[in-house]
Amino acid sequence: MTEKFLPVQDYLPDSGTYELLPFKFEPVGADEVILTNLTGEFLYLKREKLDSLVSHRLAPSDADYRALRARHFIRQPNDRATLDLLALKTRTRLSRLANFTNLHLFVVTLRCDHACHYCQVSRQSEDRQSFDMSEETADRALDLVFRSPNPAIKIEFQGGEPLLNFPLVRYVVEKAEQRNRVERRDLQFVVATTLSMVTDEILEFCRVHGIHISTSLDGPEDLHNRNRPRPGRDSHRKFTDGLKKARDVLGYDAVSAVMTTSPASLPRAREIVDEYIEHGFDSIFLRPLSPYGFAIKTKSYQAYDAGSWLEFYRAGMDYIIDLNKRGVRFVEHYSSVILKKMLTNDDPMFVDLMSPCGAGISAVVFNYDGDVYASDESRMLNEMGDATFKLGNVHSDSYRDIFASDALLSVLEDSFASSAPMCSDCAFEPWCGADPVFHHATQGDILGRKPESEFCKRMMGMIRYLLDVMRADPQAKSIFMTWVNS
Amino acid sequence: MMKKIKMIRLELDRSIYSDEAVQKAAYRFIDRFAAIVSRADNSIVVEITFGTESSNQREHVVADFKKELLDQNLRLRIKTETEAVRNLILAYAFSKSGLQE
Numbered sequence A: 001m002t003e004k005f006l007p008v009q010d011y012l013p014d015s016g017t018y019e020l021l022p023f024k025f026e027p028v029g030a031d032e033v034i035l036t037n038l039t040g041e042f043l044y045l046k047r048e049k050l051d052s053l054v055s056h057r058l059a060p061s062d063a064d065y066r067a068l069r070a071r072h073f074i075r076q077p078n079d080r081a082t083l084d085l086l087a088l089k090t091r092t093r094l095s096r097l098a099n100f101t102n103l104h105l106f107v108v109t110l111r112c113d114h115a116c117h118y119c120q121v122s123r124q125s126e127d128r129q130s131f132d133m134s135e136e137t138a139d140r141a142l143d144l145v146f147r148s149p150n151p152a153i154k155i156e157f158q159g160g161e162p163l164l165n166f167p168l169v170r171y172v173v174e175k176a177e178q179r180n181r182v183e184r185r186d187l188q189f190v191v192a193t194t195l196s197m198v199t200d201e202i203l204e205f206c207r208v209h210g211i212h213i214s215t216s217l218d219g220p221e222d223l224h225n226r227n228r229p230r231p232g233r234d235s236h237r238k239f240t241d242g243l244k245k246a247r248d249v250l251g252y253d254a255v256s257a258v259m260t261t262s263p264a265s266l267p268r269a270r271e272i273v274d275e276y277i278e279h280g281f282d283s284i285f286l287r288p289l290s291p292y293g294f295a296i297k298t299k300s301y302q303a304y305d306a307g308s309w310l311e312f313y314r315a316g317m318d319y320i321i322d323l324n325k326r327g328v329r330f331v332e333h334y335s336s337v338i339l340k341k342m343l344t345n346d347d348p349m350f351v352d353l354m355s356p357c358g359a360g361i362s363a364v365v366f367n368y369d370g371d372v373y374a375s376d377e378s379r380m381l382n383e384m385g386d387a388t389f390k391l392g393n394v395h396s397d398s399y400r401d402i403f404a405s406d407a408l409l410s411v412l413e414d415s416f417a418s419s420a421p422m423c424s425d426c427a428f429e430p431w432c433g434a435d436p437v438f439h440h441a442t443q444g445d446i447l448g449r450k451p452e453s454e455f456c457k458r459m460m461g462m463i464r465y466l467l468d469v470m471r472a473d474p475q476a477k478s479i480f481m482t483w484v485n486s
Numbered sequence B: 001m002m003k004k005i006k007m008i009r010l011e012l013d014r015s016i017y018s019d020e021a022v023q024k025a026a027y028r029f030i031d032r033f034a035a036i037v038s039r040a041d042n043s044i045v046v047e048i049t050f051g052t053e054s055s056n057q058r059e060h061v062v063a064d065f066k067k068e069l070l071d072q073n074l075r076l077r078i079k080t081e082t083e084a085v086r087n088l089i090l091a092y093a094f095s096k097s098g099l100q101e
Ligand code: SF4
Pocket: A417, A422, A423, A424, A426, A427, A428, A429, A430, A432, A433, A450, A455, A456, A457, A459, A460
């Protein structure tokens, strides 16, 4: 853990009496515990030291005493400055909830040329009328986008395959840019596409308007094609061709990739990482399957539990750390999000989709039919007939109706993991999240029964892995430091 | 062959263990056994019902549960001592962000 600076009172003579500051602990191994405070700072202690600490028997001369004081686990009586500092850091953490998301997803069509087993929403249909977003719906959605108080606005086009309704993508981009001449926000666009249908014309439009591409790569050719069936069984080849074209026109950094972990991916973590490297990517997001929509319907979610996913994650991470040690800079994003909370003061300022341990209020989603959701997962849940997290519709509801709706406010309130049973006394809570949509979907309860929750098992497994690695391997820790500081 | 359902009964001294600590510990174990917590005179009684675990596994789980009971007791001591200061920190944090109004 980086010690940013020591407060002035740390240099004052010590009276030998101290007060405990709020902290939580979890056992690690047989005779040690890890302590975390409100702001996610942490420290290891021997069991017997924990008992002395809580019984106020720890002497100022004790080596742990100074560390406990420096990292805000104890304070001198009446030392107000430490409280101010903790309040300030806590405030920074809370501000990401107050600072409303800047990510706006436009589902411009549900139509798709792929038929992926785990896809929740796509339709193999020619019926444009029924599954494409109209200009009128897009206009209404844009009205809401520019009501957002956030100075940064990111619009991401999703599907289905958004390139199947590219005229609407053009329309939204041009309209948003037009408005932005007055609004002057930091405006960004992303298209999430498999690249199978990309053309020179589309890429040229993306270049002129600075649009980034987020594409999908699941691993080596056989795995990718198995995960992503399409007529011709050539998804991987289309991806490779599309990637080259896109990079040629847009530049290397304008194209990123995400992967989905299917049951067939589980034994192949290293190969998947190698495939990313071969295609010139310098990062990966080892993303577990979400429990929504078809993933539940086709039982592919149940096909693996948190334990099997964690094995995959650890194998991937061991390999990634090894690569970094050999001089190949390569980042794993899921770990990075958690490490940022562990190793720095600043939480990622907005919780976007790269942050699955976020509160579930990760984005505002405008569906093709004008329905508005608080996250992509909520939209998928609605596709299964569960409208719990639907906030409203752009045609019938006002900004206030949508963003002050009970659906949103109750989720926001319930997403304070610090008040959930088990999370409230879990030392990993400052680094964890809530994911109310996940728990609603899997357990029928927004807070979730954490001891039985796959989400909780996954988070605990990842956090313990990262802690163990940092402790045992200083070189790996330095590598992590470069990830979180970039 | 069906394994027999196994029950274990723990009697805990109420001068040492609080109701809250026992309940929190039992909650953390709901994925491993079913527990009923009740009071009898000066003790808190925990009746644990296992599923199909072997006796070895059961012993392990009960040993872990006993450690958890002690940890929850300690957590409660920390919480009681730090609650006021925690509220103060949160009040500062919220007031500065204007969230309190
Ligand atoms: S979900 Fe699990 S790991 Fe996360 S804070 Fe809650 S109890 Fe801890």
